[in-house]
Amino acid sequence: MxxxxxxxxxxxxxxxxxxxxxxxxxxxxxxxxxxxxxxxxxxxxxxxxxxxxxxxxxxxxxxxxxxxxxxxxxxxxxxxxxxxxxxxxxxxxxxxxxxxxxxxxxxxxxxxxxxxxxxxxxxxEQGEQEGATPKAADTAEEGSGLVGLSPAMQEVYKLVGKVSMSKATVLIQGESGTGKELIAKAIHANSPRAQKPLVAVNCGAIPENLLESELFGYERGAFTGAVGRKQGMFELADGGTLFLDEVGELSLALQVKLLRVLQERTLVRLGGVEAIPVDVRLIAATNRDLRERIRQGLFREDLYYRLHVVPIQMPPLRERKEDIPLLINHFLAKYGRETGKEGLYLSRAAHDMLMAYDWPGNVRQLEHAIERAVIMTNIAAIQPEHIQLPGHASPAEGSSRQSQHGHAISYEGRTMRDILQEVEREVIARALKNERGNKLQTAKKLGISRRALLYKIQLYGLDSVGQEQE
Missing domain, CATH: 3.40.50.2300 (Response regulator)
Known part of the structure; x- marks a missing residue:
């Protein structure tokens, strides 16, 4: 059959x-x-x-x-x-x-x-009795900060969706600037613990002698200056989620204490004797190679496996360049609103410049580049001179003609398809601006279906052009 x-x-x-x-x-x-x-x-x-x-x-x-x-x-x-x-x-x-x-x-x-x-x-699964899928709450707004639909990011989102309903410890790995904290927030926001606290601790930013008391709290008199009892981050996150960023920076002594809390689900404050139960879902993140740290004797292997229950690897931006137009659009809209310069978009030359760059600082670096460009421009179409990229040489100017929308379209060394796509992008951008972002009216003006227009808007990164009035 x-x-x-x-x-x-x-x-x-x-x-x-x-x-x-x-x-x-x-x-x-x-x-x-x-x-x-x-x-x-x-x-x-x-x-x-x-x-x-x-x-x-x-x-x-x-x-x-x-x-x-x-x-x-x-x-x-x-x-x-x-x-x-x-x-x-x-x-x-x-x-x-x-x-x-x-x-x-x-x-x-x-x-x-x-x-x-x-x-x-x-x-x-045939013949097995499957349990009912729990009814999920509506997706919280925290997840909306994640931008990108490349295959690599799709796999990340799938993992987030699957792991969010469990209590499993998650280890998010990836280079600086790839969005590890956003993933931690998305896991928490989509979990049954979403109404409880998400407490974030940057283990690399707090001095070692203070980090222990920040994590586990202390009793009065535990050390000089401890004039009262203080709850630590674990207690503050009780019932919710604790996010330990840069967990690879923890000292070996703190790693031992962290492992004990994870295993026993209890902690003892500094200077105290009482074992305090805590119900915390732990998410850890690092830009370090923890296996190499283990080989160097700087990270405990048993803690690594305790954290590595569900690993999520964040791809660097250079490996998901198809997401760059979506990210650019997102940041243009964000900083356009902040500066009162809504409706900005990239010229083809600026777009090509950003697509060709390697982005060693990943999404964070791209965001800062767009923020600066928005501040520097006084026209709707952002040009290469508005963008500053370390170690980047401006492309040589080829023969070009001035478009009727105020910026140059380069013809040298380009295919007919590339040129037509640029013209199409300019036409759609102008129509959206004229219709103040009303997609239904724009589609009618252009003589195409609304669904085709939505696809072109996503393709060319034009969501921020005009103001939506549907």
Whole structure:
């Protein structure tokens, strides 16, 4: 008997393309044009896998997934699909039990691989009684600070969504400036502990002789100047999450005490004798190679394995350059609002300059570069001279012509496709500005569908152009 796959998308052409591809692989295909139709179809069709579009009218994919989780009996593995996803969408979907998440426009080969993998998992669970998926709270605002939908970041979001509902210790590793603290905040914000405190401690910024008392607290008279009792960070985070940034900087003596607290779930304040129970979910982060620190005798191996229950590796920006336009757009909007310069965008030359740079300081360095550019510019289109990058030589000027929108379009050494894309970007940017960000009116003016416009806005990083009035 052929394995069954249910396709849920409000666009008929998408269902048709997926159906033809998956039928060739031997699957039996069912189709639904809405979330409500999908919920009605699951019982009769009984699919092993469901490909579910996120953005649909009336009942969207996320709400469809929530309602499906309340249905008794066997449920299909769900693969979410969207062209307009965000970090919070990915994390919410994984919290709700989605198996995977694919970005439109997708590679049909990739879709086949994901479906095959989902079916393998479904078969391995056949006959087992699956527990109910916990109903998740709405995604908190903290997750919205995460920007980027590259494959590497998608994997990070999936891990965040999966681990957030557990109590497992998480170790976030990555270079400085990659966003480790944002990931810690997202895990906490998506967890059952979200209403309790998230307490952050930078282990590298506090002197060693003070860090112990900051972490574990102290009793009156524990040392000179201890005139009263003080709760430490562990106690302040009780019921919530403690984030230890730069955990690789802890001294060996503090590592021993930290390991004991993690194992015993109790602590003793400095100068005290009472064992105080603490319920804390620990998230640690480091830009150090902890295995190398272990070899050097600077980090305890037993603590490493206690922290390394769920590792999350943050990719450097140079390995996810497809996220740079989205990050630029995010920072332009942020600092545009702060400075009263809304509607800024990059010229093609400035865009190419930022895309070619290696970003040793990662996302933090990009943010600072955009902040400076926003401050320095007095025109809507940011130019290379507004951007300062250490060790970067300005590109030589090629032959160019002045566009009617006030900046140069370079033709030398470029393909027709590149030139047409730049012109298209300029036209869309101008139309958005004229319509003050109203996407429906802009699409009508340009003679394209709203969905096509949204895709182009994301492609060219134009979300901050104009003010949304829909």
């Amino acid at each position: 052929a394995q069954k796959v249910l396709l849920v998308d409000d666009e008929r052409n998408v269902r048709k393309a997926l159906s033809m591809t998956l039928q060739k692989s031997g699957y039996e295909i069912g189709e639904a044009a809405s979330g409500a139709e999908a919920l009605d179809t699951i019982g009769s069709f009984q699919p092993e896998v469901m490909l579910l579009d996120l953005r649909m009218p009336e009942l969207d994919g996320m709400e469809t997934l929530r309602r499906m989780n309340r249905i008794e009996g066997k449920k299909p593995k769900v693969v979410m699909m969207t062209a307009y996803g965000s970090a919070s969408d990915v994390m919410e979907a994984m919290k709700l039990g989605a198996f995977d998440y694919v970005q439109k426009p997708f590679d049909l080969i990739q879709v086949k691989q994901v479906v095959a993998k989902a079916l393998q998992h479904a078969q391995s």
